[in-house]
Amino acid sequence: MSVSNIKHDGDIVWEYKPRFRLYKDGSYERNDFPDVPPSLDDPITGVSSKDITISKEISARLYLPKLNSPNQKLPILVYIHGGAFCFETAFEAYYHDYMNALVKEANVVVVSVEYRLAPEHPLPAAYEDSWNALQWVASHSDNEAKIEKEPWLINHGDFDKFFINGDSAGANIVNNMVMRAGTEKLHGDVIIAGAILAFPYFWGSKPIGSMSSESNMQSLSYKIWEFVYPLAPGGIDCALINPIADGAPSLAQIRCSKMLVVTGELDEVRERGIQYVEAVKKSEWKGEIELVDVEGEDHCFQMEHLQSEKARDLIKRLAYFINK
Template sequence: MESTEGSNTNSYSNSMKQIVLQIPTFINVYNDGTVERLRNMPRAPPSLNDPATAVSSKDIVFSINPLLAARLYLPKLNATDKKLPVLVYFHGGALCGESAFAEHHHEYCNLVASQANVLIVSVEHRKAPEHYLPAAYDDCWAGLKWAASHANANASQNSHIISEPWFINHGDFNKVFIGGDSSGGNLVHNVAMRAGVEPLPNGVKVHGAFMNHPYFCGSKPIGSEPVEGFEQTLPYMAWGVVYPDAPGGIDNPMVNPMAPGAPSLANLGCSKMFISVAGDDQLFRDRAVLYYEAVRGSGWKGQVQLFEEKGEQHVYYMFHPHTDKGKRLIKQVADFLKQ
């Protein structure tokens, strides 16, 4: 990203550089096309045998067109280990920021892989505004399809598939999960809906899905959402940045699954679901609870559970995973993945 501060030699060009689109404190888009992401965390490299969890990780490319990468996590194997459940994970960041390779997402995936004993592929999806939605939805679906392609024992011999030995040797494709946090929870919903109507390779089914503090919104405030200035809140503004041409705008079913005319949640393509919320999360809690209630009342045949941590803010566990409350949420996720 080009700096907005420079020497006298480029002071003229800098004076002409102006913000044309922004989410305050989150992202600035300038008239020269550059994008400044204000909350991106530092990146962490993958590692063999993480000192804290003994989880090994590595980065791979799983698609050439479009070019898509991911980070894989393999927990420490024991001689008695059978095949491991597979988690296809979608990181948060308002669909326009952050990375699967960020420090906090890396630590979180290490903890989940270790505690749940699961094989994880953390998808690095494309971001807006360089790539507007539905690009990220398509990328996450592609990540799930890529994982499912390994259910065929001959995957390594298929020239159309970028095969991965960790998945071929260790993946249990009768136990495939999808999961995500914040905007990653939104991605989970949309991928689960697609899995309900579109088959995955080799007959693979999504066994379970978890959404921690998922990102949903709508045209009218509900519950604890502010009435005054609602259209200037992060969830509302983000949608205009990531999907400016969305049919129905902020009431598009991809961000408002309860909007009039939205597809029935009975079509969710998974057998069970875990949803978590934070009690003091003013902008995200009530939408997630409403979603939970809508899933329960939809006629969907799966099992859904809701977990709430009182007195906490949005994704508290991601930045404080070693507090008692952070540990409790991560254990809830790990327990869900063990079922």
């Protein structure tokens, strides 16, 4: 466990059990789950993985399924992990096991991005790191790019099938990446074929559904945003967290041809995810968007209960989206 200041006053402002706790004096506790090593041949899935460094700030874990031929080309999936922008890593078992299962089912090359976390690196650091990682992957399609190219991407990546996926805060990042791609080109003129937003972390000052104004402001989602991006322009109605806020850029700017948004019936951010889907449909965006609302499940259940029938069904649905 890493602690910024062990002399805290004991008053808790908010906590996300068992991962993170913020105290009134500004100190915090982050419960870091142990990292697990990559494997060249996972005994359950047959998926290979390895760790790489993209830049001084960014690293990643790459995944490659069993190949049918030495020159087989596969879709590329850039994955952005969740964790409220302030905990979780691409290297812990929670994500490693999920990536192995997804890679096996979808038959894709995955780059699972490790970005800098708040509060040591407040937002927009995670957005910038994710964009730079996306650009690094895309640069492998450019023969003139002056980078040390990763063989798994060069030999097996199909840049005409370039996808981005994230959960929770990672899904929030995914929205902002496809929005940014609408105004900035990716290296090699790579186009994002599709985006998956699983249980996206969106919020705003206006309550929706049955939530009152007071409960909206006292929600964990509200408090987390204030912590991870204290200088956010517009506060909780910054377009980064509230993409349908007054004055936010039009969602017609999204640069990909199809999107899949996943929500859970019991999830606090469910209504925001559904509202986002409706807003995208009402914009002038020309792509296709689909909502999968999982009955009886909470936030990111598919990783908490990876072996459950509903988790397996959801992974199959994501694989179908990528390969259809």
